[in-house]
Amino acid sequence: MAGSSFGKNFVVTTWGESHGKAVGAVIDGCPAGIELSEEDIQKYLDRRKPGQSDMTTARKEDDKAEILSGVFEGKTTGTPISVMIRNSDQHSADYSNIKDVYRPGHADYTFQKKYGIRDYRGGGRSSGRETVGRVMGGAVAAKILSSLGIKATAYTLSVGDIKAENIDLSMINENPLFMPDNEAAKRAEEYIRECRENNDSVGGVIECRITGMPVGIGETVFDKLDANLAKAMLSIGSVKGFEIGSGFEAAKKNGSENNDPFYADEDGNINKKTNNAGGVLGGMSDGSDIVFRIAVKPTPSIAREQKTVEESYGPDGKPAKKAQDSKIEIKGRHDPVIMPRAVVVAESMAMITIADLLLSGMSSRIDSVVERYTE
Amino acid sequence: MAGSSFGKNFVVTTWGESHGKAVGAVIDGCPAGIELSEEDIQKYLDRRKPGQSDMTTARKEDDKAEILSGVFEGKTTGTPISVMIRNSDQHSADYSNIKDVYRPGHADYTFQKKYGIRDYRGGGRSSGRETVGRVMGGAVAAKILSSLGIKATAYTLSVGDIKAENIDLSMINENPLFMPDNEAAKRAEEYIRECRENNDSVGGVIECRITGMPVGIGETVFDKLDANLAKAMLSIGSVKGFEIGSGFEAAKKNGSENNDPFYADEDGNINKKTNNAGGVLGGMSDGSDIVFRIAVKPTPSIAREQKTVEESYGPDGKPAKKAQDSKIEIKGRHDPVIMPRAVVVAESMAMITIADLLLSGMSSRIDSVVERYTE
Amino acid sequence: MAGSSFGKNFVVTTWGESHGKAVGAVIDGCPAGIELSEEDIQKYLDRRKPGQSDMTTARKEDDKAEILSGVFEGKTTGTPISVMIRNSDQHSADYSNIKDVYRPGHADYTFQKKYGIRDYRGGGRSSGRETVGRVMGGAVAAKILSSLGIKATAYTLSVGDIKAENIDLSMINENPLFMPDNEAAKRAEEYIRECRENNDSVGGVIECRITGMPVGIGETVFDKLDANLAKAMLSIGSVKGFEIGSGFEAAKKNGSENNDPFYADEDGNINKKTNNAGGVLGGMSDGSDIVFRIAVKPTPSIAREQKTVEESYGPDGKPAKKAQDSKIEIKGRHDPVIMPRAVVVAESMAMITIADLLLSGMSSRIDSVVERYTE
């Protein structure tokens, strides 16, 4: 099955493996007439770059995005936008120690069983490297959204038990964890260093907030805005949960608390007094901010010894000998937390989702159709 | 946009409104040769029927499913299976009090703004009535899964703050809340009665467990098993959150705790010692049970007075007068909790998701393709 | 695989077999606010009804379409429109003579081999009866198109060697073959009666003309307007060819003849002097009439004896005994020509195709997107 595309009318297809020649995305269905440059995309890619602080791996990735199609004289033409980054020269490392061993918390085992073959040099398509293509797509989606005054902002809400308390979005870029609370960020950094010294990692929560939404984006049954956001988020590796608005708290509440009363201002504009809904009613945006959170698991690659199994395969793709218990220590430098680099990925997937539903919703009324095609 | 279909190779399309003539589903892509009767479907539909206890509305729905196509001499033929239920005669109730008032927590407002028209007699497509079609699809999916020894079981995990503690799946059908802990169920029932007396409602959590999974179901990037499950769940009205395995708890954990070590038994079969992953690694099933939870909000229809706005529309679909503040008391009998009737809906959507990915994954290896087409 | 849906944003899903309980369609993605009644649909269905003349089978079908969802107070609501027709009571005919024999020119053989089971009482999904759902979808598409001043008109261009020469579209409904040339129609009727007396049938060509097209409908690469029309047409049983504009004649021409020169009128409106393109340039409508033709094979059901094979199957879906040569005479009354009843089917599929591409094309420019969502 072909599972590398996301969206229906604004479609992002990603390709490429961590240890392959290149990674990239094809973005199809982008409206014509949008100003788009490589800098627009690079800006987003730079936010997921490692090595910006000691909160992420020191590995150097000198990613430079190249737009190969779909843009003419600085504007999108309505044709597919192909963007690519060459992977840095892969030094011929010795992978023999992980070739036949499944890393716990990784997709090595499932990949091998599904396909009978896997690129054992890294996570392949299950590597975080794949998200480069998502960020490329997100950067293009951002241009569509900004034309409509819509803006998505993701940030780290918590690291382990340490939570941003006094949320101030202006602080997000002031600390390496992208937390909207510098003080909490400081404590979190401390804790992360501690984890790393213990050859361990830690999880956290990312929150995303989308402002400027028109009412009615999202379809009423299966392609609900929140359903598509949930899929978008869980499609990011390491994400184990999604909640919108009051989320899992809603499960403990009474209806009288959880319902958001409507009110009208003097001009007759309708709004909600609270936003337990998280900006979505019946799968459609209600004009309030979209607010959702995702649970990110701790980095599975840790330096301490872990129990696992080893199993080797012959050239015919069949197991060469019976699996047996083994141990593994994952070498190399790995991010002790995933959030800092995943923030822009979550934001990107959110923007792609919104852009797709915006374009898909153009024809909800016959009046709009008539207006579009007659002058 | 057409948003009433779910799935890629096993596609369930639902149609019908709460106050329309009928509701139903078209199930396309079901393999031929499966024994299927109306009883197979009715069995599932009966589980979402109201009036089975005082935990749900006393409204009577005498739903009888009729299979209209796709089955011949008791077996599926590989062609679309159309299933339908006529809605009971709609008594010409007086809807004037809700025609121009948006119910908080419902989709009235967003529906009106998106389409410029809405069936004000009920939730229309956003009504729980729409889920009848999902359960029809789930019943067919269940037949596919059972051919492979796969079984999904959903149940109410908690109601408000009351949680099933000593999980015993054999108890699920012994209490009207479908909780796997009769003692907790008793306390929950008590609490629900209290809520209802206060003209209020309460939320809860549903858990679903899928056993017998082969390894490798789900695609590696966007159509991950957990991503598609998340979409399936959030597409159910009133669901505000989804988590798989350790879920939001993973966000607080260290990698050394959260990683599930692999081990091999004497025959070389590989398994995991723990299941924080919830049965999915890299978006593909890992052979352990799939375990996920969803947050269900409290029923938004409550009998107490709520603040809202009113706004009336002319025959041209344009607002006839400026919106202004108003109040609403939602009459009629409504479920004080959604979980008991949503349990089978969640289970159905889970089965549809798995069935779709099972069929979609048939061609992951060229060997399987060759085997399928040559004798 | 699920292959019963057509379209991307305006999606028609048909279901039902010739000898099942009912046939129908679910039409999803129809914009809200369109006036739609059962009469609007019935009008189209009546055009494919048999027994209107001796040119079609005398079989009586008293098809009455029932709209089950998606329409409220006479208008579409943007939700899926479910339409159904009960099949007349199936008299328990004796099918034992065709149960194990494959009718030449029919799908009996391929159906049996693909699915291991088939409804041997008729063509099942391969029966012309399936086209009822297409006509339902076409009737709804027609309402969208007429809002934009677009109109499709299909007619029989030729029967065997007899071709309409002096095309006069006003004559289409004046003869039972729906030919735009009453004189040719008379000769064709004569010939058809002759074929029938010989227990034979005859093929023909249907032409379709679509007026009022805006420029730019259709996508530039795979979803070209003409590509989607070709698929739509070949998806109709018995259609063996499709050509647009000069079609197969273009293969014999020189570029200087086949190119259509552009010209501008006094107001600067652009037009083409000729229409060899058939109204499509680069897969997009060019504002000229869309003109295409399809080849319809002679009805495969003929009363004369034909050579074939017989093969019987056990309850396990495996052949019970080796296939061997046999003979068949197809009893019952069958249309000696397919065109009269296929005209409305071709027209319907054309309208569905255009409607889908119209809605899909709404977001080709960012200006239109901005206009749609801002006031």
Add this chain to the structure above:
Amino acid sequence: MAGSSFGKNFVVTTWGESHGKAVGAVIDGCPAGIELSEEDIQKYLDRRKPGQSDMTTARKEDDKAEILSGVFEGKTTGTPISVMIRNSDQHSADYSNIKDVYRPGHADYTFQKKYGIRDYRGGGRSSGRETVGRVMGGAVAAKILSSLGIKATAYTLSVGDIKAENIDLSMINENPLFMPDNEAAKRAEEYIRECRENNDSVGGVIECRITGMPVGIGETVFDKLDANLAKAMLSIGSVKGFEIGSGFEAAKKNGSENNDPFYADEDGNINKKTNNAGGVLGGMSDGSDIVFRIAVKPTPSIAREQKTVEESYGPDGKPAKKAQDSKIEIKGRHDPVIMPRAVVVAESMAMITIADLLLSGMSSRIDSVVERYTE
């Protein structure tokens, strides 16, 4: 709308313009375990290369395909295969003479109207250059098909009025027109030179034959094998018609002639005595060869003066001045016939179509599903 992808389970997405930086394809859904090298792809690309004889333009394209992902240690991994070719350095030619003038028979006009912007330096996505991506996809599809013993062979059947008479497939590669009749090819070459001297071009017919088909490939209603082939073919620029089996000839025939009688051989294998069906019954392959033909229009780019209009656009995408009559002479060297280079494109699209339906058809029977997932 995103219209650059073809297929449902084997999906080919093409990107890139004639005068952009590169062209390429992403091939998603390819089963794992297939040996695939750049040479496998290059072999097909070389067949569409210009300048191999005086039958095509002398323009030099030194196309070297690079596989960027999806292949590991020489085998497909089940992940998307990205293939790319850099366009040769675009000399900064002077395009001012065609910037504001619409070339007859080209998509300049429709492109401008749909998107409000176009790459006026060439056909952009409507250029034949886009077909490079299709051939890449076809080369991968060919590997899947050959695993099953399926082979597609396309060739030029006629040029203008000159038709291959004594079809001998072994001759296809013996003449620059890829005709299966060297003698006819010689006459055709002569005629083409004549056309070119007259600053003119000529059309023709391509035929494609697919051998080794299993029975039952294709879906019964909309995704019929012939319907998808028709779409695939009409999606190729310059193709104006498609017919399968007896095609448009069927429209003139009687049923008794056109029906193909079945017969059984001694082993009970079923076959057809004739193949008017072209290998497809009810949309599913019947085991006979698939045989279809397409009509290719004469190259629209001709050196003689043609009438057209000119229209200029301001930077805002709006017409800067009223369109008015004009003339154009298309400079540069263009293929006087499209067939020689389109043969491999048609063959490629046919193979992609078949591969997609093969993979999609894996789950037509529950037995196959059970077999696939249990050992």
